[in-house]
Amino acid sequence: MNEFELIARYFTRPTRERAGVGDDCALIDAGDVTLAITTDMLLAGRHFFADADAEALGHKALAVNLSDLAAAGAAPRCFFLSLALPRADEVWLAAFARGLFALADTHGCALLGGDTTRAPELRVDERAVDGPLTISITAIGEVPRTAVRTRAGARAGDDLWVSGTVGDAALALAHRSGEAAALDAADLAVCRARLERPAPRVKLGIRLRKLATAAIDVSDGLLGDLGHILERSQLGARVDWPAVPRSDALRQQPEALQRRCALAGGDDYELLFTAPASARAEVLAAAAGAGVAVTRIGTMTAHAGLEVLDADGALLDTTYRGYDHFGR
């Protein structure tokens, strides 16, 4: 049973709301607006290294939630923070709060509540070890009722787009584990920044209202997340691998690592979205307005299945899977 099967089996039930379990955000109508709501939990040893920089962690914990709001085209409004701390370390807390609020302020997103708890001690034989630092954030954004966007609206023939570049965060991890070829210091710093301080594409998400027919943020890997759009929109897709935007740092790596990082790496927090071919100029204008590059990487198809094509039109192996917390 993988993570998605687990959620489908135990926690997915019909709802009268616009969208619930299975989208980046839940969508509920309240008066004349629709609220987009998302929640993400980060655990030391699972989502970040135990020695991660506290300020970067404050940034990232909120960024991954704002990225979900961006996929829904929602403007961030407020968020809620639950923290389980191994101890009340003031230096750590001050740095974490600095990173958190710097990003929150950038997006006008207010911290309105939360829950702070000491992580439990775990007993191993006679020793006590601190439980992991755990950060859970719920973020709420607003989107006009007429501009609501989910993963389910793609249509056959739509272009498939992605923002920025993908694979850099995965390259930083590959470098850490010794799987990457040499990286110069500047490239490594860029990749680490992508991993540790992802920039949620909030502005782009808002500017794509009524242009993008479906969107998701790339958190588990491009192909895995594309799979969610295919499933919810009941379509297939053809992806042009050479078009997939990669940084110079990633392009210097062996082809196999490039593919793994860009197609299955995850932690990119770019927007993967679909839009009618007739809207290409508007999509590019929206991206320019948001200050983010976007690249057309494929087409949505009426027949099911996901094909990734090489430069010569040959099919690539597409067995890359997104990250599954219970699959490994």
Add this chain to the structure above:
Amino acid sequence: MNEFELIARYFTRPTRERAGVGDDCALIDAGDVTLAITTDMLLAGRHFFADADAEALGHKALAVNLSDLAAAGAAPRCFFLSLALPRADEVWLAAFARGLFALADTHGCALLGGDTTRAPELRVDERAVDGPLTISITAIGEVPRTAVRTRAGARAGDDLWVSGTVGDAALALAHRSGEAAALDAADLAVCRARLERPAPRVKLGIRLRKLATAAIDVSDGLLGDLGHILERSQLGARVDWPAVPRSDALRQQPEALQRRCALAGGDDYELLFTAPASARAEVLAAAAGAGVAVTRIGTMTAHAGLEVLDADGALLDTTYRGYDHFGR
């Protein structure tokens, strides 16, 4: 630095919303309604025993959030669940989901999203131990704009009320740790049910709209939680100890244990609220309509300070503190 100081120092900032950090719920206006939002995180080894019954845990994890909505007078609408699981145990998950949805259905509160993660393994010397089961829920309710209620609205001369009985959950814990006098099986079962399956006072919370001037749910202990009302309303209070409602099980215990459980025990999830003396009949009618007993236990005073008086009018020791996650 205790939990409340930590929150005040690092995570409390001004907001333009109706209420933020420091109330049971945040309150944000959306269209013609006000949304009340609350979040609570429960950790194995801290908030519940590692061997806790899964179905009861599903119930309680949602109940503590619905209890916060009840304090705000909000009608539950939806909730979000983040889970960190040591493993994907299907028997456990099915039971947890059963307890969760049984309570959710009772209150028409839909699960709309969440995040499911495998808890990280922690390394101790050469051994790997599972991280703790962690449950974080954010619940959202609605309240008419004209009926918004916080901890801050109490007035001098208001009656102080509490619903149900207090101290039973603490008595169950005291029994477990061998501190309680003998309890017969039926009484013990009642106290355990209070601890494991608290009934959030949602109906009462709604019926007290426009009657209660301030409210809080008793989660950290009656006097500690009353302290939050005093602080936010800038008042004092006089509490009549003999009037504090206790179960027959608790009344059979030594007086010192009764006081500790009822005044500082916590985990009661009763509503502690203030209302004008002129509204006594209406408060009693609201409670009758909600099927919950309420008891008048004191008076709000213009001078600061919290006094607890015995039957003969003597001051009791009121140094009982609420539960503080970083204080022990």
